[in-house]
Amino acid sequence: MDEVMKVIKERRSIRSFRPDPVPKELLDRIAEAGLYAASGRGKQAPKIIVVTDKELRDCISDENRRIGGWEEGFDPFYGAPAILVVIVPEDIPTGIYDGSLTLGNMMLEARELGLGSIWIHRAKEEFEGRLGQELLRKAGIEGGYTGIGHLAVGYQDCEDPAAPERLPDRVYYL
Numbered sequence: 310m311d312e313v314m315k316v317i318k319e320r321r322s323i324r325s326f327r328p329d330p331v332p333k334e335l336l337d338r339i340a341e342a343g344l345y346a347a348s349g350r351g352k353q354a355p356k357i358i359v360v361t362d363k364e365l366r367d368c369i370s371d372e373n374r375r376i377g378g379w380e381e382g383f384d385p386f387y388g389a390p391a392i393l394v395v396i397v398p399e400d401i402p403t404g405i406y407d408g409s410l411t412l413g414n415m416m417l418e419a420r421e422l423g424l425g426s427i428w429i430h431r432a433k434e435e436f437e438g439r440l441g442q443e444l445l446r447k448a449g450i451e452g453g454y455t456g457i458g459h460l461a462v463g464y465q466d467c468e469d470p471a472a473p474e475r476l477p478d479r480v481y482y483l
């Protein structure tokens with residue numbers, strides 16, 4: 310199997326992480342993979358906010374938990390020490406697609422580097438509220454942005470989950 314296909318097939322969403330920090334060089338590589346994603350009209354509009362500060366990471370987790378309606382104490386990021394938030398300018402018509410592809414590239418690179426990852430939702434709601442504005446301010450980003458998704462990243466604390474069988478009859482050749 311070629312390398313790309315191997316990573317695509319072996320990558321799975323990880324829901325248990327060790328607290329050990331991820332070296333910055335590895336986070337840089339993951340973000341770089343995101344930056345190389347295709348983008349509508351080649352605008353390269355998505356931005357990636359890499360959060361490793363524990364206090365801020367916990368703040369995002371708590372807001373995400375609140376938006377998701379879970380009980381206090383639940384961590385929707387499953388203990389991952391790093392969160393890469395993908396955002397796009399509000400006025401980019403292909404923003405959701407561009408940002409999603411950015412996240413897809415990053416998931417594959419995380420796997421390639423031996424790290425676990427999982428896409429965590431509810432970035433849209435976060436960036437409609439105070440926390441999103443605070444993240445933009447801290448990162449020094451101006452203008453209106455839509456939250457696309459978070460990539461929780463860390464060293465996985467579980468075996469690789471098995472990939473469910475692919476559902477049949479989803480490809481049509483004409």
Ligand SMILES: Cc1cc2nc3c(=O)[nH]c(=O)nc-3n(C[C@H](O)[C@H](O)[C@H](O)COP(=O)(O)O)c2cc1C
Nearest residue numbers: 320321322323324385427428429430431458470472
């Ligand atoms: C747009 C999107 C949003 C997701 N949001 C969450 C989430 O908030 N929490 C979670 O545990 N998993 C989330 N996931 C992970 C999916 O549940 C997971 O990709 C799916 O079950 C298939 O598993 P796999 O990634 O191992 O193939 C999300 C995935 C996508 C693509």
